[in-house]
Amino acid sequence: MAASPSGLLGLQRVNLRDQALTALRRAITSGELRPSSPLVETELSDQLGISRGTLREALRQLQQEGLAVIGPRGRLFVRHLDAKEITDIFVVRAALESTAAMLLAARADRADSARTLDAALDLMARAGDGDLQSRIEADLDFHRTMGVLTGNVALLHSWTTLEGSIRMSIMWAGVDRAVGNMDADRHRVIVEAIAAGDADRARREVLDHLAWAAQNLSAVGTE
Numbered sequence: 001m002a003a004s005p006s007g008l009l010g011l012q013r014v015n016l017r018d019q020a021l022t023a024l025r026r027a028i029t030s031g032e033l034r035p036s037s038p039l040v041e042t043e044l045s046d047q048l049g050i051s052r053g054t055l056r057e058a059l060r061q062l063q064q065e066g067l068a069v070i071g072p073r074g075r076l077f078v079r080h081l082d083a084k085e086i087t088d089i090f091v092v093r094a095a096l097e098s099t100a101a102m103l104l105a106a107r108a109d110r111a112d113s114a115r116t117l118d119a120a121l122d123l124m125a126r127a128g129d130g131d132l133q134s135r136i137e138a139d140l141d142f143h144r145t146m147g148v149l150t151g152n153v154a155l156l157h158s159w160t161t162l163e164g165s166i167r168m169s170i171m172w173a174g175v176d177r178a179v180g181n182m183d184a185d186r187h188r189v190i191v192e193a194i195a196a197g198d199a200d201r202a203r204r205e206v207l208d209h210l211a212w213a214a215q216n217l218s219a220v221g222t223e
C-alpha cells in the first residue's frame with residue numbers, strides 16, 4: 001500500500017472496531033486511501049494498533065457501506081466509481097429524498113420538521129469553515145435527517161445503503177467539485193418548501209438539487 005495515512009494512527013483501546021471503522025472511512029473519504037488501492041490487513045492492523053480480527057470486522061462494515069469491494073483473488077480494495085455509477089446512484093438517491101421531502105411537506109407537523117432541518121442547515125453552514133470531513137458529515141446529516149423525520153423505516157434503510165457510495169462519489173470528483181454540493185443555501189429552498197406545505201415544490205427542489213449534484217460530480221474528464 002503506497003500511502004501511510006495519518007488518520008489511521010493512535011486509536012484508544014475503547015470500542016476499537018468503531019474507531020477503526022471511523023478512521024478507515026475518513027482515510028478513504030479524504031483520499032489518504034485512494035480508490036482502487038488495496039486494503040492490506042497486516043499493514044492496516046499495524047497502523048491502527050488493533051488485532052486482525054477487529055480489523056476484519058471494520059472491513060466487513062466498509063464492504064456493507066459500499067466503500068470497499070472484493071477484487072481478484074479475494075483481495076479487498078477501496079471502491080472506485082465511474083461516472084455512470086455515480087449517475088445511477090443519484091437517480092436512486094433522488095427518488096428516495098424527493099419522496100421524503102414530499103412526505104414531510106404533507107404532514108401536519110411539517111413546521112417541526114422544518115425547524116429540525118433548519119438546525120441541520122446551521123450546522124452545515126458552520127462546517128463550511130472546517131475541514132472536508134466535517135463538511136461531508138454535516139451535508140450527509142441534513143439529507144439523512146429528512147429520511148429520519150419521515151418515520152419510514154424502509155426509506156431510511158434504503159438511503160443508508162447508499163451512504164458509502166455517496167461518500168465515494170466525492171473521491172471520484174475531487175474536493176473542489178464536492179464542496180459545491182455542500183452549500184447550506186442550496187439546501188434552504190428544500191426546507192422552505194417543506195415549511196410551506198408545498199409537497200410538489202419540495203419534491204421538485206430535491207430533484208433539481210440532486211440532478212445538479214450528480215452532473216457536477218460525474219462531469220470529471222468531460223470538460
